Amino acid sequence: MDYFCHIGDTEETTVCCPGKSDDICNEPRVPGTGQAYLNRYAFTPLTKQCLPFTYTGLGGNENNFLSRASCEATCPVISNPCADGEPAAGKDGQYLICSVSGPNICPVGYWCHVGADIAASLCCPGAQNACILPVAEGSGSATIPRWYFDRRLRQCATFSYTGYGGNQNNFQTLKECQEKCPELTNPCSMGDPAESLDGNILQCSALHPHCPTSYFCNIGVTSETSVCCPSFGEPCLSPLASGTGTASLNRWYFDQTLRQCLQFIYTGIGGNENNFLTAEACIQKCPVLRNPCPLDNITTNKNNMLSLIKCNVRNGYSCPLTYWCHIGGDADTTVCCPGASDPCQLPLSQGIITDNGPYTRWFYDRISGSCKPFQYAGISGNQNNFLTRSDCAKRCPEGRPITLISPISSSLLLSNLPVICPKGMPYQDENQIIPHCSITNPCPTNYFCHIGADISTTVCCKVTTFMSSCSIPVQIGHGTGHMERVYYNAALRQCVPFIYSGMGGNENNFLTLQECIIKCINNKSNVIQQFDIGKFLYSLHGNILKLQIDMID
Incomplete structure (x- = not known):
């Protein structure tokens, strides 16, 4: 018969006892039948831990160690699956075994790490938001399919977990990942939305369109798509971008060729900064070509677009029949306007001020029969508007004052x-x-x-x-x-x-x-x-x- 060394309270109880085990680590923990109070350690197969217990000095077995070190040197203790710190333990010192499907038994400041087996499914330290953590494949040797939340893509994706040393961004199923970290279709056409310091996407709206530098407010259909997106630069220089969504939102954009603010349908995501809620906002932001004529049309006004006909004041045939050449402050405002008439019969019209006006011009005063200077604002004047006194006098001969009502009794x-x-x-x-x-x-x-x-x-x-x-x-x-x-x-x-x-x-x-x-x-x-x-x-x-x-x- 094989014997093992029983270490009791005294020399008399420290003897060789029969019954040596072939697998002492699987022996049960036996407190004994004596009266002593001895601090000992026993191996627990379920949790693979060496845990302390009180031995009474008599009737024990081989699963009885004087120190934790000797116990762990003899038995296959668990490797700590936690990346940072020790797992949570109960009052008896045993690690708390947890599972995602079971009740949450992990204390505050801990999360349930689910490893390759039950021994590695313990409560590990950590209380961060799982959705903002990077993926952690771990330091083990297993190959376990898992899901993690990709913060950059705002999507759940798969990875292989090694079983040890992972973090909270580790989910057993896609559903679990999506429930914890809601996925978001990126509404930005280039790059990712701006984030706050705590990792949340910065949302914006028409009432609060403020975004960090180098970002603009993409106003979509919902708050999830109304976020701060990376800027393309100057809005008025960006091309039309209808987007890649499914919505139908009435918006305005600036057409560089026509220099007009035109309406378009925005689909809600994938646009750029050349996207305005109203025509007024577009006109205020971009260098829109204003109608220089005194009426609300220039030559044609179709599909929201002004079609201009440039003219030359020195060429009397540069405008179509019934049109006259409006002399603006530049080439853009020197265009053919409708309603040609006799300029000598028209009153003075000083127009509407522009950024570059006013301009010194001449008009014909019917009452005095002479050409007089005036300050022209730049647009919306009439035909009684000449660059020089000579031009005025050639068209409207001076020296012919009129009397409206003759002397009568x-x-x-x-x-x-x-x-x-x-x-x-x-x-x-x-x-x-x-x-x-x-x-x-x-x-x-x-x-x-x-x-x-x-x-x-x-x-x-x-x-x-x-x-x-x-x-x-x-x-x-x-x-x-x-x-x-x-x-x-x-x-x-x-x-x-x-x-x-x-x-x-x-x-x-x-x-x-x-x-x-x-x-x-x-x-x-x-x-x-x-x-x-x-x-x-x-x-x-x-x-x-x-x-x-x-x-x-």
């Missing part, structure tokens, strides 16, 4: 003259002539310039009140005309459009919104309220006023 005036003014007769000069009034020929004191339907009804009328013209009610008049005008509504404190009949109107009657604002709003508070009309306006005498526009409630 008061009785004839009273009997034949239509009632143009709202109060009394038009002003007559010392020669009993009723003169025409204009920007260059203002009315005398206590008279205002009534601008009628034509030159014959544009005369000086007596003021109807010595209060501000903005405080009196509007008068539509009693003529047969149908002219778009603007008046100041004192109750609303706004300039409001109306249709004027051409005769009988009072001073609260303005040709343009700008004129009304300058007269009635700006003069009252020195702040233009509720209207954004650009950086430049005009006074009633034709001088350019540079105003700071403030929007207030």
Whole structure:
């Protein structure tokens, strides 16, 4: 019979005992039947650990070691599967065996590492977000198919796990990976979305479009596709990109060739920065070619695109029939405009200011019969606009002033003259002539310039009140005309459009919104309220006023 050395509490109990085992590591742990309290270690086959226990000194077996070291040197203890630190243990010192399918028994700060077998399925230290960790193949020798979340691609992918030394980004199934780390279709056409310091994708919206430097806000259908994407550079220089999604979103882009903001359908993902929610946003950002003509069309306006015909003011045949050559500040604004007429019969039109204006031009004044200089804003003027006095005089011969109404007796005036003014007769000069009034020929004191339907009804009328013209009610008049005008509504404190009949109107009657604002709003508070009309306006005498526009409630 084989014997083993039983080490008891005393020399008397330290003897050779019968029953030597062929596999002492699989022997059960036996506390004994004595009265002593001895610190010993026994091997636990289930967890492959050498664990402490109290031996009573008598009746034990070979699975009884004086130290952990001697136990681990004899029996096949488990290799620690954790990459960082020891596995979690219970009160009895045994490692906590866990499984993904079972209840979560791992304490706070630990996660369930599932190895190749039950002995390697333990609670390992670590409390990080699994989705932001890199893939860790481990340091073992096994080949176990697993899934991990690819943070760059925002997708779950497969890898081979060696069984030891992995991290939390380690899933047994695709479903488990997707439930823990939601996959995302990358809405960016180039590169990955911007991320916060904690690894979350930076989302943005139309209300909050702010993104880090070198990123832009791709506004998709949902919050998941409305993220900060890598920038391509200048938006207005980027080509049209309809995207690669399935949505149908109305958007605007800048066409470099046409220099127009055009509408297109965006599919929600895979676009670039040349993508605007509104036409206004596109126009504000990109160098759009403005319509230089006084009307809302240039030559054709099809499918959202302006088709320009360039012209040469020195060549009278460079424009089609019924068109005239608008002389702008550059080649882009020197184009053929519709509505050709006799420029000598047209009033002065100073246009709308551009970034490069104003420009010194000449116009023909019918009243004085002479060519006079003026400051042209750059666009939206009329044909009575010449580069030089010589050009003006060649087209409109000087020295022929006109008299609108010949000297006649008061009785004839009273009997034949239509009632143009709202109060009394038009002003007559010392020669009993009723003169025409204009920007260059203002009315005398206590008279205002009534601008009628034509030159014959544009005369000086007596003021109807010595209060501000903005405080009196509007008068539509009693003529047969149908002219778009603007008046100041004192109750609303706004300039409001109306249709004027051409005769009988009072001073609260303005040709343009700008004129009304300058007269009635700006003069009252020195702040233009509720209207954004650009950086430049005009006074009633034709001088350019540079105003700071403030929007207030």
